[in-house]
Amino acid sequence: MTPRIDLFGIITDDLAASAAFYRRLGLDIPEGAEKEPHVEILLPGGQRLAWDTVDTIRTFLPDWTPSQGGHRLGLAFLCDGPAEVDALWTELTQAGYTGEKAPWDAFWGQRYAIVKDPDGNPVDLFAPLPQVESPS
Structure with missing residues (x-):
């Protein structure tokens, strides 16, 4: 197996x-x-x-002791769209969770944000950006 x-x-x-x-x-x-x-x-x-x-x-x-100086594992949550990334970021940070990186349009074509869970683990929020048609 x-x-x-x-x-x-x-x-x-x-x-x-x-x-x-x-x-x-x-x-x-x-x-x-x-x-x-x-x-x-x-x-x-x-x-x-x-x-x-x-x-x-x-x-x-x-x-057992927790790792020091950074993280080794992260979780990523696919959102329904860029607006949901922004809304979740706002909801979580306003609820008191630590935002590591505010939403931004990443060069790899996604709306992306990072917030930390209560134990300091990074949790990514992302959604594909709409495709932009190039002028012909």
């Missing part, structure tokens, strides 16, 4: 805060799940996304 990606995991200091953030991005995290030490949901396409508290991780890795 060939291994295949099945689960993406997030280690969080505050499961309730992380769940609230990702619910704002449309993930269906059951109410009350944030009271558990481990939560996972099934994503469209069959992969799973999971959250574990730091305390849960330390039950099997007692010396």
Whole structure:
């Protein structure tokens, strides 16, 4: 059998805060799940996304410490269009989440923005930019 990606995991200091953030991005995290030490949901396409508290991780890795000096993993959410990127950015930053990069039109043809989840993980918001017809 060939291994295949099945689960993406997030280690969080505050499961309730992380769940609230990702619910704002449309993930269906059951109410009350944030009271558990481990939560996972099934994503469209069959992969799973999971959250574990730091305390849960330390039950099997007692010396675990978070990475320092930058991130190694990010999540990206495809939006319905450039206006939704802007609206989500505004909603999240006005709700108190840290904006790393305000929405901009990226040279690779997408409206793009980066906001940090409660644990400092970058979360990208993006949508394709409308195609501009060149004059003939």
